Amino acid sequence: MVKQRVFLYLMLSGLLISSAVLSLCVGAVGIPLKEVLVILGKKFGLFSQWPVSAQYEGVLNIVRIPRVLLGLLVGAALGISGAAIQGIFRNPLAEPSLIGISAGASLMAVLIIVLELSLFAALSNLLGYYLLVFGAFAGAGIASLIVYQLSRNEGKSNVATMLLAGIAINALAGALTGLVTFAADDHQLRNITFWMLGSLAGATWETVLAISPFVMIPLLLLPPMGKALNTFALGELQASQLGLKINKVKRNIVILSTMAVGASVAVSGIISFVGLLVPHTVRLLIGVDNKQVLPASALCGALMLTLADMLCRTLLAPVELPIGVITALLGTPLFLYILVKDKKKLVL
Amino acid sequence: MLTAEGISYKIGQNTLVKDISFSMRPGELLLVLGANGAGKSTLLRMLSGEKKSSCGHIKLYQKEISDYPPQELALKRAVLNQQNIVTMAFSAEEIVMMGRYPHYKNNPGQTDLNIIDEVLQLCGITSLRTRSYLSLSGGEQQRVQLARTLAQIWDIPGALLLLDEPVAALDVQYQQQTLAIARQLAKRGFMVLGILHDINLAAQYADRILMLKKGRKWYDGSPAEVLSSKSIYEIFEIDSDIYTNPRTLKHFFIPKDVPIELNNQISI
Numbered sequence: 001m002v003k004q005r006v007f008l009y010l011m012l013s014g015l016l017i018s019s020a021v022l023s024l025c026v027g028a029v030g031i032p033l034k035e036v037l038v039i040l041g042k043k044f045g046l047f048s049q050w051p052v053s054a055q056y057e058g059v060l061n062i063v064r065i066p067r068v069l070l071g072l073l074v075g076a077a078l079g080i081s082g083a084a085i086q087g088i089f090r091n092p093l094a095e096p097s098l099i100g101i102s103a104g105a106s107l108m109a110v111l112i113i114v115l116e117l118s119l120f121a122a123l124s125n126l127l128g129y130y131l132l133v134f135g136a137f138a139g140a141g142i143a144s145l146i147v148y149q150l151s152r153n154e155g156k157s158n159v160a161t162m163l164l165a166g167i168a169i170n171a172l173a174g175a176l177t178g179l180v181t182f183a184a185d186d187h188q189l190r191n192i193t194f195w196m197l198g199s200l201a202g203a204t205w206e207t208v209l210a211i212s213p214f215v216m217i218p219l220l221l222l223p224p225m226g227k228a229l230n231t232f233a234l235g236e237l238q239a240s241q242l243g244l245k246i247n248k249v250k251r252n253i254v255i256l257s258t259m260a261v262g263a264s265v266a267v268s269g270i271i272s273f274v275g276l277l278v279p280h281t282v283r284l285l286i287g288v289d290n291k292q293v294l295p296a297s298a299l300c301g302a303l304m305l306t307l308a309d310m311l312c313r314t315l316l317a318p319v320e321l322p323i324g325v326i327t328a329l330l331g332t333p334l335f336l337y338i339l340v341k342d343k344k345k346l347v348l
Numbered sequence: 349m350l351t352a353e354g355i356s357y358k359i360g361q362n363t364l365v366k367d368i369s370f371s372m373r374p375g376e377l378l379l380v381l382g383a384n385g386a387g388k389s390t391l392l393r394m395l396s397g398e399k400k401s402s403c404g405h406i407k408l409y410q411k412e413i414s415d416y417p418p419q420e421l422a423l424k425r426a427v428l429n430q431q432n433i434v435t436m437a438f439s440a441e442e443i444v445m446m447g448r449y450p451h452y453k454n455n456p457g458q459t460d461l462n463i464i465d466e467v468l469q470l471c472g473i474t475s476l477r478t479r480s481y482l483s484l485s486g487g488e489q490q491r492v493q494l495a496r497t498l499a500q501i502w503d504i505p506g507a508l509l510l511l512d513e514p515v516a517a518l519d520v521q522y523q524q525q526t527l528a529i530a531r532q533l534a535k536r537g538f539m540v541l542g543i544l545h546d547i548n549l550a551a552q553y554a555d556r557i558l559m560l561k562k563g564r565k566w567y568d569g570s571p572a573e574v575l576s577s578k579s580i581y582e583i584f585e586i587d588s589d590i591y592t593n594p595r596t597l598k599h600f601f602i603p604k605d606v607p608i609e610l611n612n613q614i615s616i
Contacts, residue, residue: 090435227454231446233436234496237429241396242500243422243450288436 008286012299019303020072023310024064028318031056031064067203070211071309072302074200074264075274077215079301081257082275083282083293084222085144087229088253089151090236091162092280092338096140096261097272099162100169104143105136105258105265107173110192114184129210129267137214137262143169144258198271198324200309207267214263218256219298225253226291233288271305271324273331278304280334349373350395350508350539354404357390357563364390366563367404372556374506377534378541379550382560383584388543389430391560392512395541396427408508422450425508426500430516432493434481440492441477444468447499463502470529471495472522486517494526501538509533511542515549527553547584548600551575559583575599 024036035056041047078096085101086094096102112135146169151162181192228249231239240246264271278301279293286292305323308330312321351371357364365387372378382388393399395406397413406413408424416424426447434443444467448460456464468474471491476484481492494514501507511530515523523546531553534540544550550557551571559567559574561583567574580588580601587604 087436092435227449230438230442231449233434233438234443234446235429235431235433237398238427238432240398240418241422241427241429242446243419245418283437287442288438289442 005286005292008296009299012296012303016072016299016303016306019306019310020068023068023071023306024060026310027059027064027313029055029059031059036060063203066205066208067200067309068306069208070203070267071200071305073208073211073215074268074271075278075302075305076219076298077211077260077264077301078271078274078305079278079282079297079299080219080222080294081260082301083279083290083297084225084229084253084257085275086279087232087290088250088257089148089162090232093276093335094162095273095276095335096257097270098276098335099147099166100143100173101140101147101258101261102265102270102272103170103173105140105262106196106270107177108135108139109266110177110180111135113188113192114180129206133210133214133263133266136266137259140258140262140265141255143173144254148254196269197322198269198327199320199322200268200305201320202267211263211267214259218260222253222256223291223294223298225249226289226294229253229290229294269322269324271327273327273335274301274305277327277331277334280338349407349409350541351407352395352404353407355391355394355401355406356403357387357394357399358402364563365394365401368560368563368565369404370558370565370568372539372541374537374539375534376539377531377553377555378539378558379554379556380541380543380558380560381545381547381550381583382566386560386583387563388560389512390563392427392510392541392543395508396425396510397421409506419450422500423504423507424501425510426497427510428494428497428512428514430512432489434489437480437482439478440473440481440484440488441468443481443492444477444495444499447496450500459503463499467495467498467502470498472525487519487522490514490517491522491526494529498529498533505537507538509538509540511540513543513545515544515546523549547575547580551599551601552596571599575601577601 021033021036021040024040025031025033035052038047038050039052039057039060042050042052082095085096086092088094109132112132147162147165150165177192177196181189184192228239228244231242231244232246234242236246261275279297282293282296282300286296305327308323308326312323312326315321349371350373353369354367355369356366368391380388380391390399394401395413397406397416400414408416408421413421441464444464445456445460447467448456448463452460465474468477471494473488473491473495476488476492481489484492497509497511501509509530514526514530518526527549530540530542534555554571556569557567557571557574558565559579566583567579575590577588577590580586580590586606588601589604590599590601592599
């Protein structure tokens with residue numbers, strides 16, 4: 001059991017590192033693997049006397065490395081928060097983009113883009129990003145609170161209400177976002193469209209730095225809560241009888257996971273279905289114990305987003321597909337499959 | 349020791365539990381009977397610490413139940429609830445292991461693993477341990493939940509075990525087995541309090557029976573003391589005869605037919 005797990009984590013990490021390196025090679029300008037490795041090595045003081053092409057170095061440093069790092073962070077954030085939110089909602093269909101959490105985040109982000117330039121023009125670039133991330137976090141938090149309260153009935157979660165509340169929030173956020181776009185100028189409009197589809201194209205070192213803390217904190221603090229999250233599968237009442245301070249645990253998990261979702265929406269828009277695809281795949285592979293599902297979902301999410309981003313940069317090169325298109329294409333069939341499979345169980 | 353002194357529970361204008369006092373000690377199997385809506389479940393939820401009494405005191409080993417921190421209370425009392433809906437495909441063994449969660453931080457110790465083996469065997473579900481909980485039948489799920497509840501307090505002498513309709517989904521074999529387990533646990537020094545609907549099952553196993561009506565304690569005593577045609581009529585509003593089992597000398601009851609006339613005029 002333990003050996004299997006270690007093997008699985010080693011395999012996942014190996015896959016993750018190799019796909020990240022591969023992802024550095026491909027794109028509008030192809031870079032040979034050897035060059036990539038040498039340039040990466042130089043950063044750690046290796047191969048210092050080896051010659052490298054300045055063009056390759058420039059592309060890697062300015063474009064590729066931040067983009068791959070952003071993909072890793074956003075993927076890990078979406079994967080782990082999907083798993084955590086499903087646990088706390090006691091519901092395998094609770095997915096941030098589906099139940100309106102991402103839409104809440106994106107609405108706030110769009111509001112800030114449109115208002116920021118006039119209100120916070122004095123803020124430096126990084127501070128501006130932090131503001132954006134905080135705004136998205138707040139939007140995600142408010143949306144998840146609303147859905148959570150609406151979908152609870154005498155301590156039980158009602159799937160239908162949860163999904164309907166998600167539809168309502170998605171529609172409202174969509175309408176308000178549409179309204180805000182009227183006030184936007186051309187440059188802002190381009191930014192806003194990219195939010196709606198989800199993309200890693202906006203990756204810079206600033207965005208990577210801006211979301212790092214908001215992703216790293218949940219990545220570090222959520223996995224130790226796996227045991228507590230497990231007892232939620234028994235029911236909230238049962239969890240509290242096992243000595244869990246359920247309100248505190250619930251609050252912490254919702255804050256941490258909306259923080260991760262908010263941060264990733266702030267820099268990459270709504271990348272849908274990752275929070276659904278990843279935890280489900282992980283549960284098929286290693287079972288449902290959240291002590292394993294949470295960290296494995298972070299790894300798998302990072303892996304999946306890196307691969308998806310690679311696809312969207314190469315499929316129609318030099319044109320780039322929004323990454324949200326790829327994840328939705330992969331995620332929708334799975335979502336429908338779960339719906340059909342659990343048709344009976346979902347009517348609670 | 350568990351002591352309830354004049355406890356009541358109100359929701360709005362409705363009083364669900366009214367001024368109930370009783371106490372029980374380790375070694376006792378106390379079964380609560382009453383019609384639907386008599387306040388049995390509410391009483392149990394007050395005793396478990398889930399619902400707060402609007403007046404009076406509930407003391408578990410001289411300490412007010414509401415003064416226990418959740419973690420400490422989890423090591424003194426376990427509850428088997430009436431409804432258990434599990435949402436993820438945990439294995440039976442993983443579910444039972446959750447009963448040990450209050451006892452360890454990260455990984456279960458050898459004691460925890462041994463206790464899991466014991467309770468799985470006691471509840472007759474060793475062969476189901478790797479099966480997904482969601483694939484089990486209602487009765488099997490009920491036994492997994494019983495095992496989880498037992499695992500929680502297995503190594504804590506004198507702990508309180510609360511069973512809310514523990515045999516509702518079980519066939520007759522496991523009904524008997526569950527009550528037999530409850531009686532054995534009481535003999536081992538636990539305090540076991542359960543809610544039952546089956547009067548004969550209660551008469552067969554209980555050390556003591558508590559009968560509730562309209563939120564009040566109506567009768568309290570050994571099965572022989574409290575079971576009579578009169579008391580059953582008062583509590584359940586049915587006519588019945590009480591007999592004595594000649595072999596065990598325990599009482600049992602047989603209800604009389606209830607006369608109901610259907611009106612032919614009713615159109616469907």
